[in-house]
Amino acid sequence: MSLRFLGVVLVSVLCWSVVPGRAAAQPATPPALPAPTLPEEPAPLPAAELAPGRAHESLWRDEWGRSGWPNYVMIGSSAVIALGNIIRAADEERPNRGRNDFDEAARDALRLPVEQQRLVIRDFSDGLLTLMTSTPVLFDALILAAWAHADEAAAIEMVFIHAEVIAATLALQTFANVAVSRERPYGRTCGGGGPDDFDEDIFFCNSPDRYYSFFSGHTSQAFASAAVICSFHMNMPLLGDGAQNTVLPCAAGFAVAGMTGLFRMLGDMHYASDVMTGAAVGTAMGFLIPWLLHFNPRHPGEVGVSIIPGPTGVSLTGVF
Amino acid sequence: MAGRGIRTILLVTLVALGSAWPAEAQEAGSEAASESASESASASESASEADAASESASETEADELSEPGPALDLGDEPDPGRAPDPAPAEGLQPGEHPPLPTEPPPVPVPDLDAERESFWGLPRWHIAGVVDLGFLFLRPKFYFAYGTPHETFIALEVDPLISGQGVGAYGGLRGQIPWGSLRVGARYFFTFTRSFLFAMDQFDHLQVRDRSGPPSRYLSLEAQLDLNVPIGPLNIVSEITGTYVTLVEDGLFAFEESLHVILDPPWVWSAMLGLRVRFGDAEEFYIQPSGEVVHLVERNEVVVRVGLRAGVRMWEDLEVRLLAMPAIISPDSLGAAGGDTFLLGIHWRWATDPFDAPSSEEPSEAILGP
Numbered sequence: 001m002s003l004r005f006l007g008v009v010l011v012s013v014l015c016w017s018v019v020p021g022r023a024a025a026q027p028a029t030p031p032a033l034p035a036p037t038l039p040e041e042p043a044p045l046p047a048a049e050l051a052p053g054r055a056h057e058s059l060w061r062d063e064w065g066r067s068g069w070p071n072y073v074m075i076g077s078s079a080v081i082a083l084g085n086i087i088r089a090a091d092e093e094r095p096n097r098g099r100n101d102f103d104e105a106a107r108d109a110l111r112l113p114v115e116q117q118r119l120v121i122r123d124f125s126d127g128l129l130t131l132m133t134s135t136p137v138l139f140d141a142l143i144l145a146a147w148a149h150a151d152e153a154a155a156i157e158m159v160f161i162h163a164e165v166i167a168a169t170l171a172l173q174t175f176a177n178v179a180v181s182r183e184r185p186y187g188r189t190c191g192g193g194g195p196d197d198f199d200e201d202i203f204f205c206n207s208p209d210r211y212y213s214f215f216s217g218h219t220s221q222a223f224a225s226a227a228v229i230c231s232f233h234m235n236m237p238l239l240g241d242g243a244q245n246t247v248l249p250c251a252a253g254f255a256v257a258g259m260t261g262l263f264r265m266l267g268d269m270h271y272a273s274d275v276m277t278g279a280a281v282g283t284a285m286g287f288l289i290p291w292l293l294h295f296n297p298r299h300p301g302e303v304g305v306s307i308i309p310g311p312t313g314v315s316l317t318g319v320f
Numbered sequence: 321m322a323g324r325g326i327r328t329i330l331l332v333t334l335v336a337l338g339s340a341w342p343a344e345a346q347e348a349g350s351e352a353a354s355e356s357a358s359e360s361a362s363a364s365e366s367a368s369e370a371d372a373a374s375e376s377a378s379e380t381e382a383d384e385l386s387e388p389g390p391a392l393d394l395g396d397e398p399d400p401g402r403a404p405d406p407a408p409a410e411g412l413q414p415g416e417h418p419p420l421p422t423e424p425p426p427v428p429v430p431d432l433d434a435e436r437e438s439f440w441g442l443p444r445w446h447i448a449g450v451v452d453l454g455f456l457f458l459r460p461k462f463y464f465a466y467g468t469p470h471e472t473f474i475a476l477e478v479d480p481l482i483s484g485q486g487v488g489a490y491g492g493l494r495g496q497i498p499w500g501s502l503r504v505g506a507r508y509f510f511t512f513t514r515s516f517l518f519a520m521d522q523f524d525h526l527q528v529r530d531r532s533g534p535p536s537r538y539l540s541l542e543a544q545l546d547l548n549v550p551i552g553p554l555n556i557v558s559e560i561t562g563t564y565v566t567l568v569e570d571g572l573f574a575f576e577e578s579l580h581v582i583l584d585p586p587w588v589w590s591a592m593l594g595l596r597v598r599f600g601d602a603e604e605f606y607i608q609p610s611g612e613v614v615h616l617v618e619r620n621e622v623v624v625r626v627g628l629r630a631g632v633r634m635w636e637d638l639e640v641r642l643l644a645m646p647a648i649i650s651p652d653s654l655g656a657a658g659g660d661t662f663l664l665g666i667h668w669r670w671a672t673d674p675f676d677a678p679s680s681e682e683p684s685e686a687i688l689g690p
Contacts (some may be wrong), residue, residue, distance in 0.1 A: 120655065127656075134454065203526075204531050
């Protein structure tokens with residue numbers, strides 16, 4: 001979990017440091033060259049310098065809210081809260097081993113029978129998480145917005161939006177992990193003595209991570225990223241105009257996020273209720289934060305709204 | 321980092337302008353030259369006509385003035401200390417001057433294409449680097465080098481190694497040409513989460529994280545030869561690496577972090593072969609199916625990885641890369657720890673002292689002449 005937090009911060013910071021370099025340096029149009037022998041109209045860049053379909057059109061509308069110091073504070077405070085929760089760690093002395101019929105039935109139906117299979121499916125879920133958390137930054141912001149549309153300003157905003165969502169979701173998820181301290185499904189196999197059971201002494205059974213079942217971090221981050229992808233494509237013609245260019249990315253994103261949650265249950269890392277809660281929280285954060293803080297059209301003097309996670313929950317602040 | 325990125329992006333911008341400006345100016349210059357040539361030709365024709373008219377008028381005047389008047393001091397008296405004036409141009413009378421051009425002469429444009437061989441500028445002493453960053457990895461490299469950055473150079477390479485498993489560093493020499501590179505060096509790694517492993521025939525993902533043994537700290541001596549040979553739209557890509565692992569206690573195995581294998585020290589070698597297919601208007605996209613073999617010499621085992629590398633080269637210094645090379649044959653069941661199973665991130669290159677294009681306020685020697 002701590003590595004995930006570090007990765008979020010590093011990706012956001014580095015993309016924030018790389019993309020503004022391009023926004024600061026690349027002019028939107030080539031500067032005019034003085035010489036009476038030059039043609040009156042500035043010549044376009046050679047085709048080799050342009051990406052396919054590249055056009056100098058602005059994706060970001062003026063009425064949308066741009067990132068500023070309140071957003072940076074939000075990202076930073078969310079990261080600090082997540083770090084604090086990680087340091088505090090789960091209550092290993094009094095874990096939550098509560099079970100219910102729904103979760104037990106789902107586990108019996110989905111859990112893969114062999115540990116090697118569960119290992120492979122857990123690795124696949126890690127890969128899908130990598131794909132989902134990277135897509136809004138690498139594909140939507142960097143490739144589509146900054147490169148294909150030559151709109152570095154919009155790309156920067158998209159990176160910050162994604163960082164806000166990931167950081168806020170991580171803060172909530174780590175808080176829930178520690179507050180609930182629910183044992184993962186495989187925990188009941190620690191020290192079981194069976195051929196597929198784990199030794200009590202191995203790291204799998206002997207770390208706070210054993211009690212971070214509620215709610216699923218992989219699922220919440222994947223669904224949050226899917227919702228961010230959907231928000232981007234709903235509000236900006238990244239793939240061009242047309243309903244299919246909005247529906248397909250949304251559908252694909254949520255399909256991959258759903259697979260991530262399913263793989264977590266197949267790998268015996270989470271119960272069904274953990275995954276469903278993670279999906280709901282991630283989806284809500286992924287849609288609400290971009291809309292409230294950015295895509296909600298505003299006029300001068302209109303109210304501004306901020307969502308700031310706190311130690312005991314989330315605060316909603318409005319400025320009038 | 322952002323400052324260097326801005327300089328790099330300025331280089332891109334200057335190069336883009338430079339690629340457009342000479343072409344425009346050359347076209348315009350050639351057009352202007354042709355225009356001025358035609359204009360000067362027509363001007364000389366009209367001048368010769370005027371000369372003929374004035375000549376006839378002067379002959380008429382000469383006939384009327386029988387006595388020559390006093391010579392006008394026009395400064396035409398030869399200065400004994402001065403070199404004799406050159407002979408008048410063909411078709412002109414002594415004392416006559418060629419007609420002034422009606423248009424200014426075309427400004428010679430420096431051939432920037434000849435000077436701008438590379439996006440990265442001219443060969444020079446420099447510091448360069450590469451950053452591979454993604455979820456969750458950060459792999460920076462630093463080159464203290466002479467040559468053309470990232471193309472043809474010889475360098476002292478230093479790579480800090482920071483991961484969730486431990487910290488370390490690599491240092492060595494690297495020589496690179498456009499078709500390949502050779503590096504030799506040493507890598508030291510200190511592991512937080514692993515220990516040396518007691519000898520077994522097979523390991524799984526839980527045993528590889530066993531910490532009951534001595535803490536894992538080892539030194540690898542490495543040599544690697546890379547080749548990247550273009551054949552039309554394809555590239556044959558290969559990589560051969562030899563590694564000697566030391567500082568491991570006798571009888572113990574070690575998990576080698578860069579190769580992602582459990583080996584019985586000291587020797588291990590690997591070979592990778594791939595076929596890169598480039599496509600796109602500027603060949604900015606590529607897909608590279610690849611295969612890799614790692615021979616664990618002392619264990620007498622091999623690890624085979626097969627997968628895909630792909631990327632988008634958006635700018636000369638920035639790519640988005642994908643690497644998926646899982647192990648399909650291995651004596652161990654390490655899962656994702658047994659290779660670079662799925663990596664997705666950016667590949668950013670930078671270098672100090674970007675190319676300095678001639679300033680518009682300071683005409684270059686090509687314009688002013690020697």
